[in-house]
Every structure is written in structure tokens, then in C-alpha cells.
Amino acid sequence: MMRTYDFAPLYRSTVGFDRLFDMFDAPGSMTSAGDWPPYDVEKTGEDQYRISMAVAGFKPEDIELVQQEDTLTVSAAKQPEPDGVQYLHRGIAARAFKRSFTLVGHLKVVDAGLNNGLLTIELKREVPEALKPKRIEIASAAGSQAAMPADQPGQIEHEPEPPKQAA
Structure with a gap:
């Protein structure tokens, strides 16, 4: 019998990982909010990156986005309905929710919008200059000797050793 594994839950709440093995570096970083x-x-x-969430029935003032370090939390709660509203059928979910996403690799929220019941959150990777790789030039040995005339021998200067004392 062959077993199959569904790795889709590993991808659900983490943004910025492009490869599966990266998921195992932070096994507790995902939420299980259903x-x-x-x-x-x-x-x-x-x-x-873009996160799109179906939040039909919620208004922009019902939704809160908070990014704290590498965690983006999206939460929403509907305002109470005015008295006297009587539903014969209620199919649009109005329950409050809170969902957290782990943002890896210096992802920042750059924009968010709500249109036709779809919340879109735009993310961009912004690596600080101090963390970006820097190319270091290597001086060639031939280049350093070229500055010295060929008829003069190279000399390494050092401190002379102190004379040894007799015991």
C-alpha cells in the first residue's frame, strides 16, 4: 500500500517560502484557524506577493490588519445589526475571525484594499542594505607588484627579535 501525504496545510499560513524544505525550519510558525x-x-x-481573502459582508471599518515584526494578523468583527432586522435565511457568514500569517524574508505590507467582498493585501520583500550580499573586489598579486619597480627586491618589514638572555 502506498501512502500519500498532503503538504498543502504547510503552505496555508506562511508567505515568502518558495520551497518545501524551508517550511520545516519553523514548524510552529503556522496557525490552525481552520x-x-x-x-x-x-x-x-x-x-x-498577494494575499486575497473572501470577506463578503464585511466593510473596511470592520477589518483590522496588523503587522508586528514577521507576523501579519487579519481580524474582523461585524458591527451589531440594527434592532428589528429579521432574517429568513442567513447565508453570508458574519462571524468574527482572526488569521495570522508568518511573513518571512523581510516581507512588508505595501497596500491593502477591499473590493466586491475580496480583501487584497500586497506584500513586497524589502531586504535592508546591511543584509544584502556585497561583492568584494580581490586585488591581484601582480597588480601590487606592478607598483614596485622590478629592479628593487621586495622587502617585508618586521620588528627584530629581542636578544636572547643567557640562563
Whole structure:
């Protein structure tokens, strides 16, 4: 009997990982908040991502986005309905939710919008200059000897050793 494993839950709440083995570096970084509200995570460019969440029935003032260090939390709570509203059928979910995403690799929220019940959150990787790789030039030995005339021998200067004392 062959077993199959579904790794999809590993990808659900983490944005910025492009390879599966990276997921195992932070096994406790994901939340298990269920599957509501449904959402998609897209890679839209080399250093750009988009989270889209279906939040039908919520207004922008009902939704809160908070980024604290490497965690993005999206939460929402509906305002109470005015008295006298009587539903015969209630199919649009109005329950409060809170979902957290672990943002890795210096991802920052650059924009968010709500249109036709779809919340979109635009993310961009912004690596600080101090953490970016720097190319270091290597001087060639021939280049340093070229500055010295060929008829003069090279000399290494050092401190002379102190005379040894007899015991």
C-alpha cells in the first residue's frame, strides 16, 4: 500500500517560502484557524506577493490588519445589526475571525484594499542594505607588484627579535 501525504496545510499560513524544505525550519510558525475565511496566496513578481481573502459582508471599518515584526494578523468583527432586522435565511457568514500569517524574508505590507467582498493585501520583500550580499573586489598579486619597480627586491618589514638572555 502506498501512502500519500498532503503538504498543502504547510503552505496555508506562511508567505515568502518558495520551497518545501524551508517550511520545516519553523514548524510552529503556522496557525490552525481552520479554513475560514478562504484565501489565496500568489507570487506576483520576483519579490512581490498577494494575499486575497473572501470577506463578503464585511466593510473596511470592520477589518483590522496588523503587522508586528514577521507576523501579519487579519481580524474582523461585524458591527451589531440594527434592532428589528429579521432574517429568513442567513447565508453570508458574519462571524468574527482572526488569521495570522508568518511573513518571512523581510516581507512588508505595501497596500491593502477591499473590493466586491475580496480583501487584497500586497506584500513586497524589502531586504535592508546591511543584509544584502556585497561583492568584494580581490586585488591581484601582480597588480601590487606592478607598483614596485622590478629592479628593487621586495622587502617585508618586521620588528627584530629581542636578544636572547643567557640562563
